[in-house]
């Protein structure tokens with residue numbers, strides 16, 4: 465009888481043994497909570513396609529930020545839904561615009577205890593829903609958009625953001641934002657570049673959450689899901705332009721990209737477990753088809769195992785509490 469000489473099962477025999485040989489850790493500080501604030505809201509409003517996620521009011525976001533910090537999350541990423549939008553997305557750089565007010569509120573509440581980050585993109589502020597301003601024939605105008613991003617970066621820094629997250633996938637956005645920040649005396653504000661952002665169907669529920677007005681798609685600026693070398697190029701450019709951290713988005717369908725990027729750069733790598741990833745697990749669990757807590761944790765551990773140093777996830781607080 466030929467017995468197996470190697471028996472990997474020895475190291476799986478008890479919870480203590482499995483813990484001893486566990487390769488990947490998941491700690492609260494690895495998790496960043498994305499939060500939505502709705503201008504003018506008097507109470508939090510549920511987002512139907514993201515059970516458990518709300519559009520916050522000015523008051524509820526402060527409270528939720530405190531709870532997140534108490535749970536030990538590594539940071540907060542803020543988004544806002546403005547009452548008014550225009551073709552230029554001017555609410556993004558108006559110091560009294562919805563997001564800049566939210567940054568100020570959250571920083572005054574928890575700014576010393578956590579890292580406050582802000583999404584730096586025009587899509588929530590434009591009436592056409594694109595991430596940039598348009599040319600007369602309706603194309604997204606890269607370089608005119610960079611001017612808007614520069615102003616938005618300074619407004620966010622002035623509101624107190626510790627980190628800005630340019631997410632519009634315009635060429636040169638990181639360099640433009642770094643230059644604007646430095647020129648305005650904000651050399652200490654860091655950039656988390658959404659360096660690798662795919663044109664993904666998994667953003668569907670997010671567009672509900674921010675009441676996106678987009679018709680059409682973002683394929684002229686977000687990446688083709690088929691491409692990974694292109695991701696390396698995007699990351700190289702962003703690091704050269706001054707990104708302090710880089711992000712891959714979405715996460716679960718792009719774990720190979722996370723791994724390749726982790727090997728290619730010497731800055732922290734983030735992955736964004738996006739709204740559709742959240743909604744899929746929540747929906748399957750609501751139907752009783754999967755074990756919700758195990759699926760949530762497995763998805764997060766997988767993203768860490770692939771190489772992400774930090775994960776943006778709508779489950780950040782719940783998981784941080786459990787850990």
Ligand code: PBG
Nearest residue numbers: 585587631666667670738739740
């Ligand atoms: C753009 C932005 C998007 C997300 C974060 N920042 C959406 C998009 O490109 O349409 C998606 C996040 C998610 O799906 O959870 N400002």
